[in-house]
Structures are given as C-alpha cells and as structure tokens.
Amino acid sequence: MLVRRSLGLWLCSSLIGLLAGLGSAQEEDQVVVRFEPADLVHVIEGTVHEVTWSTPLDDVSRVTASVEDQMVAEVVGVSDVTRSAPGGNATHYGSLNVSALFIGYNKVRVTLFDRQDVVVGEGTLDMSVLLSYQKINDIFTLTIGILVAVVYINMGATMDLKIIKNISKKPIGPLLGIVCQYLFMPLIAFGLGKLAFPENVLAQLGMFLTGCSPGGGLSNMWTYLLGGSLDLSILMTFTSTIFAFATLPLWVFLMGPVILGETDFAIPYKDIAMLVVSLSVPCCVGILVQRFLPRVAKVLEWLLTPLSIFIVVFIFTFGVYANIYVFSFFDLRPAWPPSSPQTLLVGFGLPTIGYLTGLLAAKLFRLPTQDVIAISIETGVQNASVAIFILKFTLEKPAGDLTVVFPAASTVMTPVPLLLVLIAQKIYSCTAKSKSADIAPLEGKAGLENKKNNKKNEKGHSTQKEMKKQFEGGVDNPAVQLQDEAV
Missing domain, CATH: 1.20.1530.20 (Na+/H+ antiporter like fold)
Incomplete structure (x- = not known):
C-alpha cells in the first residue's frame, strides 16, 4: 500500500513537471518579436515604410535587420535598442525603415542579440510590393x-x-x-x-x-x-x-x-x-x-x-x-x-x-x-x-x-x-528559281508554240479560279486563296 502511494505521488509529480515543461516550451515558442504594422502587404514600389518592433525579452543590446530578396526591397535604416518603461508588455523596442524597390514577395527578418552578442530572438515580417503604375x-x-x-x-x-x-x-x-x-x-x-x-x-x-x-x-x-x-x-x-x-x-x-x-x-x-x-x-x-x-x-x-x-x-x-x-x-x-x-x-x-x-x-x-x-x-x-x-x-x-x-x-x-x-x-525558293533560270529556254518554232500553249492554259486556269472564287465566297476567303495558290 505504501509502495502504491509512493508510486502514485511520483507519477503525479512527474506529470506536473512534464506539464510545466510543456508550458515553458510553449512560452519559448511564442513570438518574441512583434511588429507594428504587422505586415507590409501591397505596398507600392518606390515608397519607404517605417516599422516598429518590440520584445518582452530582458537582455537585448543590439538588433539587425535584413531582407530575403534585395531586388524587391532593402532595409535603409535601423534604430538603436530602447528600453521600455516598467509595467508594459515589452521591455525593449526599436524601429527600422524598409524601402520597396520592385514588384514581388519578400520577408523582413529582425534578429536580436544580447550583451555577449548571442542571438536571443528573431522575427519575420511578410512583405509584398505592387507596381507603381x-x-x-x-x-x-x-x-x-x-x-x-x-x-x-x-x-x-x-x-x-x-x-x-x-x-x-x-x-x-x-x-x-x-x-x-x-x-x-x-x-x-x-x-x-x-x-x-x-x-x-x-x-x-x-x-x-x-x-x-x-x-x-x-x-x-x-x-x-x-x-x-x-x-x-x-x-x-x-x-x-x-x-x-x-x-x-x-x-x-x-x-x-x-x-x-x-x-x-x-x-x-x-x-x-x-x-x-x-x-x-x-x-x-x-x-x-x-x-x-x-x-x-x-x-x-x-x-x-x-x-x-x-x-x-x-x-x-x-x-x-x-x-x-x-x-x-x-x-x-x-x-x-x-x-x-x-x-x-x-x-x-x-x-x-x-x-x-x-x-x-x-x-x-x-x-x-x-x-x-x-x-x-x-x-x-x-x-x-x-x-x-x-x-x-x-x-x-x-x-x-x-x-x-x-x-x-x-x-x-x-x-x-x-x-x-x-x-x-x-x-530555298529563291535558290530553286535561280537554278531554273540558268536552264536555256526552248528555241525555234516549237518553243514559241509551247509558250503560246502555256499562255492559253494559264488564261483558262485563271478563268476557272475566278469562277471558283465566285462560287466559294469571293476573294476575301483566305482558305480559297490558299487552295488556289497550291494548285
């Protein structure tokens, strides 16, 4: 009976310690840097925006700010760390200026350092830039x-x-x-x-x-x-x-x-x-x-x-x-x-x-x-x-x-x-024509008769084309034009 009671007390204390550990872990996972405004969404390129950051951390002596894509935006100024008055939600705060350069998405990252220059907290700010026109x-x-x-x-x-x-x-x-x-x-x-x-x-x-x-x-x-x-x-x-x-x-x-x-x-x-x-x-x-x-x-x-x-x-x-x-x-x-x-x-x-x-x-x-x-x-x-x-x-x-x-x-x-x-x-077409032009034309009476026959055939063919165009829909029909040119 005593063993059971001791085992029960040990389990309860262990459970309480575990819950306390989870609670402290959740507190550590909480955001340690807050921004005002909370984001820089749909800002116009060519504009500069001031962002204020704050943190409840006690030991903060230095801050840096950077952007993921320097083509979209850049940080043009970071203020020194200022300690807040007692009784507030934040112990330290500061500000930075972000310039919108080009259309796109970006993230602004703020990093906090303590007196030993060790990183104690980070925060990111979402940003999107629209066209100036x-x-x-x-x-x-x-x-x-x-x-x-x-x-x-x-x-x-x-x-x-x-x-x-x-x-x-x-x-x-x-x-x-x-x-x-x-x-x-x-x-x-x-x-x-x-x-x-x-x-x-x-x-x-x-x-x-x-x-x-x-x-x-x-x-x-x-x-x-x-x-x-x-x-x-x-x-x-x-x-x-x-x-x-x-x-x-x-x-x-x-x-x-x-x-x-x-x-x-x-x-x-x-x-x-x-x-x-x-x-x-x-x-x-x-x-x-x-x-x-x-x-x-x-x-x-x-x-x-x-x-x-x-x-x-x-x-x-x-x-x-x-x-x-x-x-x-x-x-x-x-x-x-x-x-x-x-x-x-x-x-x-x-x-x-x-x-x-x-x-x-x-x-x-x-x-x-x-x-x-x-x-x-x-x-x-x-x-x-x-x-x-x-x-x-x-x-x-x-x-x-x-x-x-x-x-x-x-x-x-x-x-x-x-x-x-x-x-x-x-x-290729010009080359083929130049080669055909090098062939000597037909001479004599037979050649003249062939030329006359060709002209007659061309005249008859053009007459057929005109009749076809009238039947198919006129010269404005590009499909008929293509068919005629292919003949």
Whole structure:
C-alpha cells in the first residue's frame, strides 16, 4: 500500500513537471518579436515604410535587420535598442525603415542579440510590393479581357459549317491536334517548369497555364504563310477553344496540388473554372450571329484578321509599356535559380517542343504535308492572351503580375522558330528559281508554240479560279486563296 502511494505521488509529480515543461516550451515558442504594422502587404514600389518592433525579452543590446530578396526591397535604416518603461508588455523596442524597390514577395527578418552578442530572438515580417503604375497595368488587363471576348465572338461567327462538315468526315487532323494540344502540351509545360524552376511555385504555375491554354493567337496566319492547310488550322483553333472550357480547369485541378506541394499559396480553382467557362458565352454569341445575322457575321469575318493583328500590335506596344517590368525577369535575378536565363529559354522551348511534337505526330499518321504544317503550328502556338487574362483576374496581386511573366516570355519567343523556317523557305525558293533560270529556254518554232500553249492554259486556269472564287465566297476567303495558290 505504501509502495502504491509512493508510486502514485511520483507519477503525479512527474506529470506536473512534464506539464510545466510543456508550458515553458510553449512560452519559448511564442513570438518574441512583434511588429507594428504587422505586415507590409501591397505596398507600392518606390515608397519607404517605417516599422516598429518590440520584445518582452530582458537582455537585448543590439538588433539587425535584413531582407530575403534585395531586388524587391532593402532595409535603409535601423534604430538603436530602447528600453521600455516598467509595467508594459515589452521591455525593449526599436524601429527600422524598409524601402520597396520592385514588384514581388519578400520577408523582413529582425534578429536580436544580447550583451555577449548571442542571438536571443528573431522575427519575420511578410512583405509584398505592387507596381507603381498599377492603374495602367489594370487598364491593360481589362482591355485584353475585352479583346479576348471580341475574338471569341468573331471566331464563332467565322466558322464555315460546310468546311467543318467535310473535315469531320475524316477527323484525323482535328483529333490529333486535340491530343497534341491538351495531352502533350500541358505535360511538356509542367516538365519544363519543374526542371527550370524547381523552387519557384509561381513560375511553374505560369508555365503550366500557358501550356494548358488553347491554340490560336496567330497560328492561322503562320499556317497560311508557311503553306499549311488553313481550313484545318481554323477548325483546330475553334475545337481547341471549345475543349479548353473543360480541359483547362481539369488540368489545373489535377496538377495544381503537385505544383504547389506543401506551400501556403492556393490556386483559386473555382475562379479559374468559372472564368474559362464564361468565355464560352462570346463564342456562342458569334455562332448565333452567324445563324441569324449573316451580314453582321460577314463583317465580323472580315474583321478577324485585322483584329488579330491589332491584338499583337497592342500587346507589343501598350502591353509592353504597361508590363515593362516583365523584361526585368528575362535577366537573371539573385533570388531565382542561377546558371542560365531560364525565363527566355523556357519561353523558347515550350513552343519549339510543341512544333516538333505536332510534326512527329502528324508524320506518324502519314498525313498530307499541308495538314502536317497546320498541326505542327497549331500545337506550338498557344493563345497566351487567355493565360494572361486568367492569371491576372484570378490571382491576387502581385502573384498574378508575377506569373504572367512566363506567358509573356512564351509569346515573345513563339514566332522565332517559325520565322527561321519562313526565311529558310524563302531562301530555298529563291535558290530553286535561280537554278531554273540558268536552264536555256526552248528555241525555234516549237518553243514559241509551247509558250503560246502555256499562255492559253494559264488564261483558262485563271478563268476557272475566278469562277471558283465566285462560287466559294469571293476573294476575301483566305482558305480559297490558299487552295488556289497550291494548285
């Protein structure tokens, strides 16, 4: 009985000691540095902010302050440690000045030292910096959203249902384009983001959403310039846009947790899904216009090419001015992964790998050369304006402004491989013409008769082309132009 009582007293004392130890540990885990204001969120670049710190620790003789990313902000002044009056919650306090330099996220760290210069406490202050010309940037964001909606209206009004019906009889091209666009491209973008920016969640998210975006942009123009099937390109752009309403939110939902990992950043899945689905409304409006207002649809069809050119010019003029900060990310920044200019390289790599993927897939199915060109271009050219629109409208600032750096880099680098191929085509064409010019022309009567016959054939062929244009829809139909030039 006595042994049991002694054992019970020992267990109680041990439990009390354990609880006391846990209590003291919890007190040690409590924040020893408090800030006023509690954070520096959404401050404007170019401004300086004073922050007051305080601590209940008794032995504090010196304080230092630093920032994680010196490109975003810097500490421009730290006051001496001051002892508080007795009776307060804090025994020591001081202040520091933080200057906001550039858009981004940052942390301000304050370290406390005692008389023996030993660290006795630390505290961190969250900070985020916005653009100084934020209103201009917001105007660009709103305008690009309106332009995307208008393009979707024009796209719905432009589709030729007869062409769709003919191609749908053998839909190998469109189906292959959809597989390349929404199976391979998101995985390629995900892999490139993980490889180039293993520690940067925003970079990975920006790259991934670019890869999930529908085809479009100037894919139809480049298909026309490089001799591809314009009809197939237009149909693929349309079907790609339609499928984006389901595939883009689905990919974000599936791969979002993989990208984020254990970070605190949250992707607004619901907002992205609603925004993507809402883009179907302008497209449906365009289809209704084509059905009930054919004259208006003709005008919208005529405006599609000028509007596409205007969007490109708008992005590369006012868009560059409103997002001039983007070009700062094209150089290496100390806080980002070192060793190479990843932003531009990945921006070049995503469309280039897309072109090669579409090319190999189309070659594997032994499709005609014109279809191969269309599928290759449509796979690699992403409608980055959709990604920019989604990122800026769904993510909080400055996260949205930071992630659009990667769709912007892809937009800048997308035409480069196509331009190189176009130059190579022109050089080859000029070389072939020069070789044919070196061959001596036919002489004598037989040669003159052949020339006359050729002129007659050309005249008859041109007459057939004019009749075909009148039957198919006139000279304003670019698909007919392409077919005529290919004959």
